[in-house]
Amino acid sequence: MRRFSDFLILFTVLVAMIGLFGLLRDTFWSVPTLGNIANRIPALALVATGMTVVMITGGIDLSVGSVLGLCGATVGVMMADWQWGLPLAVLGSIGVGTAIGGTTGALSVKLQLPSFIVSLGMLEMARGLSFLTTNSQTKYIGAAVETLGAPLGGWVISPAFVISLLIVVAGQVVLSQMAVGRYWIAIGANREAALISGVPVNRPRILAHALLGSLTGLAAVFNCSRLGSADPNAGVGFELSAIAAVVVGGTSLMGGYGSIMKSFMGVLIIATLEAGLIQIGASEPMKRVVTGAVIVAAVLADTWRRK
Amino acid sequence: MKKLLLIAACLLAACKPADPSNASGKPKVALVMKSLANEFFQTMAEGAKQHQAAHATDYDLVVSGIKNETDLVEQVALVEQMVAQNVQAIVIAPADSKALVTVLKRAKDAGLLVINIDNKLDATTLQQAGLVVPFVGPDNRAGAKAVGEVLAKKIKAGDEVAIIEGVTTAFNAQQRKAGFEDAMNAAGIKIVSSQSGQWEMEKANGVAAGIVAAHPNVKALLCANDNMALGAAAAVQAAGKAGQMQIIGFDNIAALKPLLADGRVLATADQHGDQLAVFGIEAALNALKDKSAPVDQQTPVHVITK
Known part of the structure; x- marks a missing residue:
């Protein structure tokens, strides 16, 4: 039950944070605040899910923030300029994300390049393409895109939140119950050993990157639907939030170990921290100092526990 | 290899700027x-x-x-x-x-x-x-004050408002914030929170949502650019306060037009x-x-x- 007690530590951190912010600001323990947090996390939850898988295989993808921007730009151009419907835009966005993620994966696997470098190149290219496709202009889309981000039937939770939660759970099942999940872990733990034991090492890695790309595409749709617009500058620095959430959740940067459910706890911790700091009116420098400190503290706590 | 070098040379030549001290x-x-x-x-x-x-x-x-x-x-x-x-x-x-x-x-x-x-x-x-x-340009502070004055006429003295600032180290962000403050102070309106949205839509959306939840009486959000005004408008709508709150922006970007038209955003500034x-x-x-x-x-x- 070691895994469950790891989960419990993160849960305790989360509850402590919610408690602390509630004491500092009486509006924090309220339905609107929890709704805010819930409806703001789908994008980060999806990307953290994909990032967990990529990091378990021993890779990393730094381009997700730019890809989020480019996929959002795709949604913006399709819906605002071409007047296409939401289903096509969803397909377009996921298509673009999958293509870029798949390319990153294929290049790093087939040419044996570090995914760190390939995705760094992709980070630049995707941002450039995002500006090119939108001509650097914010696109206002309006009601057509808002259905996924709006509260379900007058309730506080949006369809985006529900879908992302389902994907997180499905991702964990794939990781811990299915063959491909075992391959990912084996490849990350020791690629040579995996190869010798007959585990396919190339395709699962490419698949992991493509999966992250497609989840980033869906994340972009969710962000656009919450904002009603597409911002070509969206997602700058987002890769760091995603990696922070995954690392807070205890996934190893070296690969071979990790949990999607725990990454989701990392997402909740980061989102709660962000919302709480806004509500207590912390200054910008304080927000950064505190966020950084919490990330380091969470990783330290996790490392100590496992020693 | 030779071919590659040739291509590289051509590329370099293409990148080379035209002769600066031109004859004309x-x-x-x-x-x-x-x-x-x-x-x-x-x-x-x-x-x-x-x-x-x-x-x-x-x-x-x-x-x-x-x-x-x-x-x-x-x-x-x-x-x-x-x-x-x-x-x-x-x-x-x-x-x-x-x-x-x-x-x-x-x-x-x-x-x-x-x-x-x-x-x-x-x-x-x-x-x-x-x-x-020499500086050739607009007075951001005066511009922000002018937009703030339009807002001040829509609400009354004693009302609560919040500012969503740009990048705090940028001079024009500081000037716009100061201009908003000038207008609010002159009208006796209370600024209950002022936080940075980093000029970005999604970040401003999070900040606006937090401010609206923490200060339920806030009547208006004063945004230092239009991208942040778009993010704030989405947050106000999500909080079920559409129509009850005013939003102002700055820059007059094309994407803001529909929101100005239906009143979700009250005013913005165009510095051409x-x-x-x-x-x-x-x-x-x-x-x-x-x-x-x-x-x-x-x-x-x-x-x-x-």
Whole structure:
């Protein structure tokens, strides 16, 4: 039950944070605040899910923030300029994300390049393409895109939140119950050993990157639907939030170990921290100092526990 | 291999700038921008290019920008490159109001004319460096105050409002915040929170949602740019407060039009972004022509409500 007690530590951190912010600001323990947090996390939850898988295989993808921007730009151009419907835009966005993620994966696997470098190149290219496709202009889309981000039937939770939660759970099942999940872990733990034991090492890695790309595409749709617009500058620095959430959740940067459910706890911790700091009116420098400190503290706590 | 080298050589040749000290005697003006990825600076650069195309016989124009609005090192390098290219004048939107002063002093010492647009260089720093650089541009503080006054008429003294600031280290962000404060203080309206949305829609959305939850009586959100106003409008809608709160922005970007039209956003300011670089270029050309020293010049800002 070691895994469950790891989960419990993160849960305790989360509850402590919610408690602390509630004491500092009486509006924090309220339905609107929890709704805010819930409806703001789908994008980060999806990307953290994909990032967990990529990091378990021993890779990393730094381009997700730019890809989020480019996929959002795709949604913006399709819906605002071409007047296409939401289903096509969803397909377009996921298509673009999958293509870029798949390319990153294929290049790093087939040419044996570090995914760190390939995705760094992709980070630049995707941002450039995002500006090119939108001509650097914010696109206002309006009601057509808002259905996924709006509260379900007058309730506080949006369809985006529900879908992302389902994907997180499905991702964990794939990781811990299915063959491909075992391959990912084996490849990350020791690629040579995996190869010798007959585990396919190339395709699962490419698949992991493509999966992250497609989840980033869906994340972009969710962000656009919450904002009603597409911002070509969206997602700058987002890769760091995603990696922070995954690392807070205890996934190893070296690969071979990790949990999607725990990454989701990392997402909740980061989102709660962000919302709480806004509500207590912390200054910008304080927000950064505190966020950084919490990330380091969470990783330290996790490392100590496992020693 | 030979082929590759040949291609590389061709590429290099293509990248090489045209001979700067051109025979025609046309002055060459360098426009050094902040991020060309930003719609606002993109518009500004486009306006400058159109102006040059219409006055192609009068001057040549080199437009360059940095990747990221806070990348000072890259902008310093750009200024150095422009000096090396022997341009006659540099029209610059500095990424930082202090950090660019040293390199601009070097440019001026090398005999170049320097004109400051968009983000005003810090007066004290200029004085310390012994540099005089004329500023041609809008008064962001007065512009923000004017938009704030439109809002002040819609709400009443004692009401609560919040400001969503730009990047806190940027001079124009500070000026807009000060302008909003001027208008609110004059009308006796209470500012209960002022936080940075980093000029970005999604970040501003999170900040706006948090402020609305933490201060249920807030009547208006004053956003230092339109992208953040779009994010704030989405947050107000999600909180079920559409129609009960006012939002103002700054910049008058195209994407804001539908929101101005149906009242989700009350007003914004138009500082005629497409002309901002042109004003600076014209000041530079006039000074080059009659060998005079250009002086500070204020460009117009208009309040837009539909």
